[in-house]
Amino acid sequence: MTPLAKEVLDNLAKFPHCILLTRVGQFYESYFSQAAEVARILNIKLASKRWGGERVPMCGFPLMHLSKYLKVLVQDNNRFVAMCEEFMKSRILGPKGGFNRRVTRIVTPGTLIDEPFLNQYENNYLLSVYAPSSADSDGNLGLGDSVGLAWIDVSTGEFFAKSIAISLLRDELVRIRPKEIVLEQSIFEDSAHPVRRTVAEEKFFVSPIHPTTQSQNDVLFAERIGSDDLTSQMEPSALTFKIALTEEESQAVQLLTAFLHANLLEHMPRLPSPSKEATTGRMQIDAHTIKSLEICETIREGSTAGSLLNSIKRTVTNGGTRLLARWISSPSVSLKEINSRQSLVAFFYARPHLRQDLSEMLCELEDSARVVQKLLLGRGDHTDLSAISVGVKVWASIKRRLELEKRMEAQEKGSLKDDEWVSLDTLVEKLHSLRVLSNRIEAALSRKGTASVASTSQDFSEDQDDHDPEPEDEAFPAVPNFKPNYVTGFNWTVRPEFSGQLTALHKTLSDCLDRRERLEQHLQAKYNAPSLTLRSSPGYGMHVHIAKAKRDVAKIRAESLFIPILESASTSNFFLQEWSQLGAQIVQTTSEIQMAEREAFEILREEVNEHETNIRRNARITDELDVTIAFASLAHEMHFVRPVLREDKFHHIVNGRHPTVELGLLAAGRTFVPNTVAFMADSPLHVITGPNMAGKSTLLRQTALVSILAQTGSFVPADTAEVGIVDAIFSRVGANDDLFRNRSTFMVEMMETADILSRATPNSLVIMDEVGRGTSVQDGLAIAFATIHHLITVNKSRALFATHFHELADMLGCSDGERGDGIFRGVRFFYTDVDEMEDGYFAYSHRLKPGVNRDSHGLKVAELAGMPASAVTVARAAIHSFRDPTVGLLSRDSSKLRSLGRTLTESSVF
Numbered sequence: 032m033t034p035l036a037k038e039v040l041d042n043l044a045k046f047p048h049c050i051l052l053t054r055v056g057q058f059y060e061s062y063f064s065q066a067a068e069v070a071r072i073l074n075i076k077l078a079s080k081r082w083g084g085e086r087v088p089m090c091g092f093p094l095m096h097l098s099k100y101l102k103v104l105v106q107d108n109n110r111f112v113a114m115c116e117e118f119m120k121s122r123i124l125g126p127k128g129g130f131n132r133r134v135t136r137i138v139t140p141g142t143l144i145d146e147p148f149l150n151q152y153e154n155n156y157l158l159s160v161y162a163p164s165s166a167d168s169d170g171n172l173g174l175g176d177s178v179g180l181a182w183i184d185v186s187t188g189e190f191f192a193k194s195i196a197i198s199l200l201r202d203e204l205v206r207i208r209p210k211e212i213v214l215e216q217s218i219f220e221d222s223a224h225p226v227r228r229t230v231a232e233e234k235f236f237v238s239p240i241h242p243t244t245q246s247q248n249d250v251l252f253a254e255r256i257g258s259d260d261l262t263s264q265m266e267p268s269a270l271t272f273k274i275a276l277t278e279e280e281s282q283a284v285q286l287l288t289a290f291l292h293a294n295l296l297e298h299m300p301r302l303p304s305p306s307k308e309a310t311t312g313r314m315q316i317d318a319h320t321i322k323s324l325e326i327c328e329t330i331r332e333g334s335t336a337g338s339l340l341n342s343i344k345r346t347v348t349n350g351g352t353r354l355l356a357r358w359i360s361s362p363s364v365s366l367k368e369i370n371s372r373q374s375l376v377a378f379f380y381a382r383p384h385l386r387q388d389l390s391e392m393l394c395e396l397e398d399s400a401r402v403v404q405k406l407l408l409g410r411g412d413h414t415d416l417s418a419i420s421v422g423v424k425v426w427a428s429i430k431r432r433l434e435l436e437k438r439m440e441a442q443e444k445g446s447l448k449d450d451e452w453v454s455l456d457t458l459v460e461k462l463h464s465l466r467v468l469s470n471r472i473e474a475a476l477s478r479k480g481t482a483s484v485a486s487t488s489q490d491f492s493e494d495q496d497d498h499d500p501e502p503e504d505e506a507f508p509a510v511p512n513f514k515p516n517y518v519t520g521f522n523w524t525v526r527p528e529f530s531g532q533l534t535a536l537h538k539t540l541s542d543c544l545d546r547r548e549r550l551e552q553h554l555q556a557k558y559n560a561p562s563l564t565l566r567s568s569p570g571y572g573m574h575v576h577i578a579k580a581k582r583d584v585a586k587i588r589a590e591s592l593f594i595p596i597l598e599s600a601s602t603s604n605f606f607l608q609e610w611s612q613l614g615a616q617i618v619q620t621t622s623e624i625q626m627a628e629r630e631a632f633e634i635l636r637e638e639v640n641e642h643e644t645n646i647r648r649n650a651r652i653t654d655e656l657d658v659t660i661a662f663a664s665l666a667h668e669m670h671f672v673r674p675v676l677r678e679d680k681f682h683h684i685v686n687g688r689h690p691t692v693e694l695g696l697l698a699a700g701r702t703f704v705p706n707t708v709a710f711m712a713d714s715p716l717h718v719i720t721g722p723n724m725a726g727k728s729t730l731l732r733q734t735a736l737v738s739i740l741a742q743t744g745s746f747v748p749a750d751t752a753e754v755g756i757v758d759a760i761f762s763r764v765g766a767n768d769d770l771f772r773n774r775s776t777f778m779v780e781m782m783e784t785a786d787i788l789s790r791a792t793p794n795s796l797v798i799m800d801e802v803g804r805g806t807s808v809q810d811g812l813a814i815a816f817a818t819i820h821h822l823i824t825v826n827k828s829r830a831l832f833a834t835h836f837h838e839l840a841d842m843l844g845c846s847d848g849e850r851g852d853g854i855f856r857g858v859r860f861f862y863t864d865v866d867e868m869e870d871g872y873f874a875y876s877h878r879l880k881p882g883v884n885r886d887s888h889g890l891k892v893a894e895l896a897g898m899p900a901s902a903v904t905v906a907r908a909a910i911h912s913f914r915d916p917t918v919g920l921l922s923r924d925s926s927k928l929r930s931l932g933r934t935l936t937e938s939s940v941f
């Protein structure tokens with residue numbers, strides 16, 4: 032067996048759960064039985080290779096296609112990929128000295144680092160759930176038991192921990208949207224375990240890990256409480272406050288860390304302490320509601336296009352967009368925090384010029400959280416150092432721009448409104464200067480190094496066809512990829528002054544290059560050959576090149592010092608010992624400079640790593656600034672207003688709009704009809720009736736979205752808005768089949784309704800659309816009535832209840848068309864309608880009016896949808912008969928209904 036075959040077999044045995052990709056020169060290859068599978072998934076050719084007298088299946092692809100195929104294997108097919116890299120045994124001997132190969136990392140869906148296919152706008156979380164092993168005598172967890180969660184985005188270093196009741200697990204998982212969940216092996220294998228079941232039901236990708244043997248006595252600390260509360264934390268010192276994690280959180284962190292160690296292997300970063308996410312202070316949005324309100328992604332496509340996030344996103348940085356996604360899935364319930372965010376938005380709303388300037392500055396920022404993480408992970412190159420330095424400068428410019436604004440305002444107005452500036456001052460005060468670090472990077476990196484500079488060498492551009500594309504460095508993937516251009520085309524990234532060693536090396540190189548130039552001029556003059564140049568190429572090594580051979584080569588050919596290598600009709604190449612020796616010295620010096628630059632890079636990387644915490648904090652502050660400015664721009668563009676937040680249950684949205692539907696309509700050249708919703712202390716529940724397609728669901732959703740936007744800190748789509756803070760939003764909207772869990776649409780509807788009735792509090796907002804429609808009219812009506820009864824008498828939440836059962840109005844005692852009676856006095860009725868035209872056409876008004884609509888106009892929608900005319904005619908006749916009191920829709924008299932069926936069939940309606 033060849034050494035390579037042995038290595039491959041060893042690795043396949045060591046990592047049986049992975050697809051093994053082995054680097055062989057310029058290819059990644061897969062062998063043996065895996066090759067067929069890899070070839071199939073990647074749609075590449077399956078070949079074979081003779082190894083030890085046997086034919087072995089194999090397939091492979093060039094290095095440059097790695098990320099494309101990793102995406103297919105890891106992201107699209109959820110496979111683990113073990114990356115086996117090759118390393119030259121000897122730098123001096125190069126490839127001739129042979130290679131060592133080892134698996135340096137296992138790529139999994141939750142441990143992506145800086146793969147180009149990683150979505151920069153989204154967090155790529157890996158999440159672990161720790162559940163205490165025995166809760167009761169049967170080993171079952173009770174609903175009140177708490178589980179620990181820890182989640183990290185390895186590509187940005189954002190790391191959180193939290194303990195929650197197991198009953199909230201589903202909601203949390205759907206909110207966090209991890210790409211991979213890690214469970215202890217025993218739970219992973221136990222399909223009946225409540226954690227395992229929940230994870231499977233929500234279709235998350237899940238991986239097992241054996242718990243580590245780390246001492247239980249180790250106390251783990253969180254860096255601070257609350258993951259997204261910079262604005263409200265007035266005390267900068269609170270940011271460095273350390274708090275012990277609970278037992279469950281520590282265990283979850285340890286599971287996560289063990290999984291990272293097992294997979295990141297040589298790329299394992301030093302982990303920051305997690306932030307402990309506050310369990311209180313956040314609006315609870317249950318799993319179903321996050322999905323049905325399409326907050327971060329749409330239900331059908333599961334993409335962000337068409338979601339709330341997508342329609343309100345005006346952020347200009349990746350970090351800002353990720354923060355926005357976190358904020359809108361977890362709005363605040365703290366009046367202080369919301370007001371502080373709202374004040375910042377109002378501040379920027381009132382200053383469009385400042386907003387514009389800061390946005391332009393933010394656009395220059397690289398994704399600092401990602402860059403610093405890349406460097407911590409032992410990756411990255413001088414462009415990343417440069418990105419950090421640019422970041423520091425942008426942070427300083429932002430600060431200066433704000434100071435200037437403050438001075439100008441003070442001059443213009445005579446005095447400053449301190450309360451206007453306080454939130455911003457609090458935020459910006461926390462920006463760390465980091466000027467020393469930036470100066471150090473600036474002083475270290477050469478101008479060429481800070482930008483991608485094309486070679487200025489004429490030699491290089493003339494000779495580039497000769498170049499072998501295989502740079503020696505590629506065997507060392509963990510180090511930056513410096514590529515010197517032979518002899519004169521250098522892209523040095525570190526300035527010579529960085530160290531004495533580099534200065535001396537550059538001096539030697541410069542002397543050599545002078546000597547080369549002098550030698551070239553001397554040879555041109557001596558041999559009367561102006562087209563003579565001294566060159567280097569991988570094919571011919573150091574050689575003398577005559578571009579116009581016919582004219583210039585005569586004297587040279589006569590000299591024995593020049594040994595011909597290759598001559599053509601137009602050009603000639605010779606070997607010349609003096610140039611070979613000088614050239615070799617140049618090559619030697621350049622490779623020493625390369626080594627010294629790598630060392631310099633490592634020193635600078637370490638210095639950046641030392642400032643990791645401050646860089647992360649600054650990045651986090653600019654993320655927040657970006658989101659705030661984006662909210663102000665959104666408000667300006669979409670005519671949003673600042674809501675007044677209240678701690679009571681008063682809720683009055685005047686002419687509210689649905690931000691996503693409005694955008695869709697605008698794109699189609701239509702306008703959205705705004706509607707007013709007012710929950711008062713004496714009328715917390717509204718029943719909405721109206722025809723199909725008249726905008727009932729839209730109204731329900733927009734009411735929920737206005738609360739979410741307001742409590743996130745954004746302005747809201749309305750003319751005016753007073754929003755009583757809600758502790759939770761519950762929804763029962765939209766059909767939601769769940770065949771996976773073997774539950775019918777109606778079963779799902781009932782489960783969601785049951786969940787809402789047991790969880791909603793007087794401070795919650797409930798939206799319910801057509802509860803009871805999935806069963807018989809009688810059962811449905813009874814269930815709808817009971818639901819309203821429970822909401823009004825037990826939950827006492829603010830609620831919108833849309834229904835086609837207009838009979839409910841009678842059951843709730845509505846005699847004036849507007850209000851219920853008795854215990855239902857708090858129920859108010861509204862409806863939407865269609866405007867019928869004289870020509871028989873009709874249009875939806877979408878305008879909400881007090882009262883009850885007793886006509887669903889279902890037939891009109893059926894007609895619009897293209898139901899055959901004959902079927903519509905039969906249906907119309909049936910409706911006509913239902914209105915006949917002697918038949919009556921709700922009649923249980925089967926003989927009457929049988930006779931109706933016969934009449935309809937017999938009458939020649941076709």
Ligand SMILES: Nc1ncnc2c1ncn2[C@@H]1O[C@H](COP(=O)(O)OP(=O)(O)OP(=O)(O)O)[C@@H](O)[C@H]1O
Pocket residue numbers: 692696702703704705706721722723724725726727728729730877
């Ligand atoms: N306020 C509005 N202004 C303009 N167009 C609207 C408005 N509300 C809804 N629409 C349009 O009407 C369509 C249907 O709205 P929606 O789904 O809310 O109706 P619905 O009354 O809930 O219907 P159904 O009873 O059939 O579920 C929307 O997709 C949108 O295009």
